[in-house]
Amino acid sequence: MLQLTVNGRAVAIDVEPEMPLLWALRDHLKLSGTKYGCGISVCGSCTVLIDGEPVRSCVLPVSDAVGRNVVTIEGLARDGMHRVQKAWIEHQVPQCGYCQTGMMMAAVALLAKHPQPTDVQIDAAMTNLCRCGTYARVRTAIHALAKQPVGKTAGHA
């Protein structure tokens, strides 16, 4: 059994250590908010936070997450919504929405590191692929968040 901490909860799962974290989350812990897009760490749909850092879970062996704090979209807010999720609604960012959970996780990590990111920092951090074309609104939402005072309700992130 592998002992994981996911969204603040200790869980034990009986899976192969080399199984990518993505599939442990989706199929074994039933946390389907984290998405499969490419399986080769290119698209970022599977982005989760591990100890606050954005990680592409499709190539990370689940054993590498043992003893670390994994946060998925489902655990981003303790109650209700994280401010990034609220901004995503405010700016009507998602279209199909498939890549957006990973996109938001990347944005949470970016804002934690750079509360007022420049466009260059946004370009460098937001490398997730979106086929629908939400990029301009992602940037707008991040800039809007940068202008907000950061509260203490940022969940496990």
Place this chain on the structure above:
Amino acid sequence: MSTSPSRRDFLKASAALGGGFALEFSFPLASWAADGASAAEVNAWIVIHPDDRVVIRIARSEMGQGTYTALAQLVAEELDCDWAMVSAEFASPNEHVRRQRVWGSMSTGGSMGVRSSQDYVRRAGASARQMLIEAAALRWQVPASECRAANGVVLHEPTDRTLRYGQLASDAARLSPPAEVKLRDARDWKIAGRSLARLDIPDKVLGKPVFGVDVMLPGMLHASIAQCPVFGGTITRIDASAAEAMRGVSKVVREESFVAVVADSWWRANEALKKVVIEWDTGSHGDASNETITAMLRAGLADPDLPQARTLGNTGAALANAAQVIEAEYQSPYLNHATMEPQTCTAWFRPDGFLEVWTSTQNGEASMAAAAAAAGLPLEQVEVHKMMLGGGFGRRGGPQDFVTQGVTIARALPGVPVKLMWSREEDMQHGFYRPASIVTMKAGLDAQGKLVALHTRIACPSILKVLMPGALKGGIDFTAVRAFNDMPYVVANQQVDYALRNGHVPVGFWRAPGQQNSFYRESFVDELAAAAGQDPLAYRLALLKPDDKNRLVLEAVAKAAAWGAPLPQGVYRGLAIADGFGSFTAMVAEVSVGAQGQLRVQRIVVAIDSGYVVNPDNCRAQAESNVVYGLGSILYQANNVKDGRIVESNFHNFRIPRLHEMPKVETVLVPSGGFWGGHGEPAILPLAAAVCNAISAATGKRIRSLPLARHDLRAG
């Protein structure tokens, strides 16, 4: 007719309850008591609960284009309910069939979601409003003409009485619908026409299980599939012994053209699939390549007996008499849709003989038909649960290959729900591709440089031949000839020849089918303007009729982009127009090209006349979407063919633009009324030509094939 809340309500509710771990749909369905048994279906589109919640049924699919919300706005507008009380749900394909197709079309493509259902959904709203008014009048014993409805309440002003819709719905549901209703003038809209927040976004930002790949059922297993890498090939032999011994594997399913492994997680299924030894019979196409496909298209262009998609005047004579003749050849490669969510289908053969299917589909009814056919069941014994699509772009409409496969795999495990999901590699290499095509254009200009004759020859695989052969007319596929057979420019002599040449690569409706023709035509028009020594804007305006709506958007975009005004140093403009999918679109692209040939699309200004606009912000989002989707195909994307198979396998060699490449997009909505146009596709039509015309302005290089990755844009 009164009804209890639908099964889908319950599924959504039980999915939402989980809020984290163990998000599983619950079966069987016990009772509706907790959700208010007296919710009333006023008509097929509208269910009103006693607490005034209004559920609007949506027959079309939602793939990010916003139709789910826009259609709800149109119904709510005519119903005149409180928008804050509105939610939406997908109409059931099974009920649709059993109720004589009461929801009209479920097909979601061609930018038709709003424009081809706006009339009947608005009538449904207006009809329900009238029935609610009549129910109130009966309750009060007053003439209905003394009552009116607004914001979810019926009022009787002479006695100052009111009744809420929730109090009236079950009475209204028992009344006959009015024989006729009057629809509101768009100028009086209160709910439609506004940038209301989309109904589907909150669940999506919360990461709720709304997509096809998110389906979770008790006891469900997962399947991964391997199809013959050469289209049309079959299996000769497999050795699944190693796979069958792997952890979690339940079954290896072998069919004529695919192998699927079913396991207790998708990763285990996919790992086991890699261990299945498969010998393929690649059939007769194992030698197909870019070269053989190009040769096939060229042979089509050389055919002297092609059918004509348009014949005006005498093009041959006019070309012979022209002061100047300009010729050019353009071409485009195959393109995959590459939806972010791979193809997926969950199927469950229930012990009672009923088949349930969950899938991301652009056409719930077509999915049901495919499922029923694969299962050998009558339609009435199949239900399709329409999930949110992680992108569609045409991939999930006509072809229902993923449903056929999903049902076929689940049939091997009766009683067990099985979720099939394709790997990205399968998705990239087993698409229904945007056709590769080659087009030649020969134009005659008069002494003033005006276009007087255009002879176009198009060699292009037919999408209709693959997906809707009955729609082919006289050997012409309208998707292959559009932009030429319906060209708005007034040119007395026109001939459009079409060579239908389909190779073994399956082709399909890729966002704005035929959009490559707009690239060819509008690039070539710039070539003609240059040959005539004229400004591209003035040249186009001179070819358009005075009252042509193309002219209005062209003038609107020229104004918004300040066409002709100085630009920052190193920035150049290009222009293009396109009408299609019911709307008129004109675009200005501003680009810069660096010393190393690096292209930067700085700004896109697009003007769109769709007649009416139901949700302006969503229409702008669709313009942004078309720009990014199109930009990938302009900059990077091509699906090459070698040894009969698609070369590209994942996003590392089928590149998608990233955030840092996104240009500024300014959308100018100029709805002129009187017609209903679409928004899901129009803005992609002029994009490639606008960008390449700007590149020509910047570098002097004329781009006649895409993607740009094949070209050197450096000076010299």
